[in-house]
Amino acid sequence: DTAVSQTPKYLVTQMGNDKSIKCEQNLGHDTMYWYKQDSKKFLKIMFSYNNKELIINETVPNRFSPKSPDKAHLNLHINSLELGDSAVYFCASSPSNGANPFFGPGTRLLVL
Amino acid sequence: QKEVEQNSGPLSVPEGAIASLNCTYSDRGSQSFFWYRQYSGKSPELIMSIYSNGDKEDGRFTAQLNKASQYVSLLIRDSQPSDSATYLCAVSSGSARQLTFGSGTQLTVLP
Numbered sequence: 001d002t003a004v005s006q007t008p009k010y011l012v013t014q015m016g017n018d019k020s021i022k023c024e025q026n027l028g029h030d031t032m033y034w035y036k037q038d039s040k041k042f043l044k045i046m047f048s049y050n051n052k053e054l055i056i057n058e059t060v061p062n063r064f065s066p067k068s069p070d071k072a073h074l075n076l077h078i079n080s081l082e083l084g085d086s087a088v089y090f091c092a093s094s095p096s097n098g099a100n101p102f103f104g105p106g107t108r109l110l111v112l
Numbered sequence: 113q114k115e116v117e118q119n120s121g122p123l124s125v126p127e128g129a130i131a132s133l134n135c136t137y138s139d140r141g142s143q144s145f146f147w148y149r150q151y152s153g154k155s156p157e158l159i160m161s162i163y164s165n166g167d168k169e170d171g172r173f174t175a176q177l178n179k180a181s182q183y184v185s186l187l188i189r190d191s192q193p194s195d196s197a198t199y200l201c202a203v204s205s206g207s208a209r210q211l212t213f214g215s216g217t218q219l220t221v222l223p
Contacts, residue, residue, distance in 0.1 A: 040215065041150070041200075042213070042215045042216075043156065043200060043213040043216075045210060045211065056210055090155055100158050100204075100211070101211065103157070104155060106154075106155050
């Protein structure tokens with residue numbers, strides 16, 4: 001199936017831990033994104049990569065570090081997790097920068 | 113700071129009625145406008161895009177754009193219970209064409 005996939009779908013962890021979320025798209029898109037959706041459904045962009053190059057880096061703590069090994073993958077590593085990091089994290093991709101993104105299924109992160 | 117504002121709702125309409133969802137944006141240089149639908153527990157999916165002033169129709173959905181008023185709306189005709197979802201307005205602007213989302217309007221269509 002052509003899609004944007006993310007693993008894991010659910011992530012429950014303790015404060016202070018380090019965790020990673022993986023994302024892969026097989027749509028042949030050049031641009032990939034990470035979005036965060038909080039409990040009030042507000043969807044906010046965190047990072048945007050175009051052909052493995054960082055394009056957008058919104059004001060997020062430097063505990064969050066994206067890694068793009070190739071243009072089909074964009075992983076998100078989070079250090080020293082905090083309670084406020086609990087949210088749904090969506091990976092997305094688009095054919096080019098600024099085109100409407102196609103979203104993955106989301107990773108529901110709960111920090112205890 | 114670019115802003116996209118929507119009424120959070122909830123908006124309830126009876127089955128078969130027209131649902132009207134509204135969105136305003138602050139950046140006059142915005143170029144592209146999108147409506148996404150998000151069912152509970154699911155990811156957002158694109159339902160409409162509009163780039164120039166006027167109306168754009170696709171089935172039961174009509175998007176309306178008025179750049180002078182910085183206003184974009186979505187009309188859903190003959191609303192169905194399956195239309196019950198949160199509708200997110202998104203606006204693309206800036207040299208990076210960054211997409212900014214509104215907080216969404218929760219729509220409930222009552223059978």
